[in-house]
Amino acid sequence: MHQFQICPVLIVAMICLTLCHSVMMETLPLCIGIQGMQESQGSPGKVGQKEAKEDSGAPFDMSRVLALEKQLAALQQSLTFYTNVLQFLGSICKDGNKTFITAGKTANFSSAKSECSLAGYQLSAPKTEAENMVMQRIVKKYDKDAWLAISDEKMEGTFVYLDDKPISYSNWNPGEPNGEHQAEDCVVMQTTGKWNDSICTEKGLVICET
Numbered sequence: 001m002h003q004f005q006i007c008p009v010l011i012v013a014m015i016c017l018t019l020c021h022s023v024m025m026e027t028l029p030l031c032i033g034i035q036g037m038q039e040s041q042g043s044p045g046k047v048g049q050k051e052a053k054e055d056s057g058a059p060f061d062m063s064r065v066l067a068l069e070k071q072l073a074a075l076q077q078s079l080t081f082y083t084n085v086l087q088f089l090g091s092i093c094k095d096g097n098k099t100f101i102t103a104g105k106t107a108n109f110s111s112a113k114s115e116c117s118l119a120g121y122q123l124s125a126p127k128t129e130a131e132n133m134v135m136q137r138i139v140k141k142y143d144k145d146a147w148l149a150i151s152d153e154k155m156e157g158t159f160v161y162l163d164d165k166p167i168s169y170s171n172w173n174p175g176e177p178n179g180e181h182q183a184e185d186c187v188v189m190q191t192t193g194k195w196n197d198s199i200c201t202e203k204g205l206v207i208c209e210t
């Protein structure tokens with residue numbers, strides 16, 4: 001009885017071992033194969049696909065490139081034209097990399113800062129004599145005192161830019177800043193190009209820079 005019971009068990013065990021061996025032999029190379037494929041078809045594979053796409057893409061259209069170049073030249077011409085118009089109208093003045101812009105509006109110091117900021121610019125602060133002269137052209141054109149991005153609101157008598165750094169250039173009127181009535185904490189440029197400390201809540205021309 002034992003022999004008859006053991007034999008089927010042995011037979012089944014042998015079959016299992018044979019099958020398992022076959023499966024392992026088939027599976028193992030398959031797994032390695034997949035890994036190998038993954039490695040060999042990683043990023044270089046994608047490049048290969050891209051290159052194949054480029055190769056099989058639409059043929060290079062020189063006429064389209066020429067048409068785009070023509071459109072770009074026309075846009076540049078328009079941009080130069082409108083920039084010149086704005087400069088002629090006194091709304092925009094350039095000095096080197098800095099451009100001063102105004103819409104001719106007046107506002108108090110706080111609103112002037114906000115208006116420039118909302119437009120993606122900042123309130124003007126000339127930092128050289130040349131920049132001061134360029135900004136003065138706009139001030140003279142509109143004949144209104146214009147705010148500078150300078151104040152001594154935080155410490156009386158210490159004038160700083162909006163980032164709290166001390167000013168590196170100034171063009172004060174004689175006798176200024178005088179902090180009159182202890183309420184003059186903001187600064188305007190007058191039509192002469194000279195500066196005066198003034199009351200922040202008064203209205204001044206808004207000139208932004210970029």
Ligand SMILES: [Ca+2]
Nearest residue numbers: 152179184185
């Ligand atoms: Ca002051």
Ligand SMILES: [Ca+2]
Nearest residue numbers: 178184196197
């Ligand atoms: Ca003053």
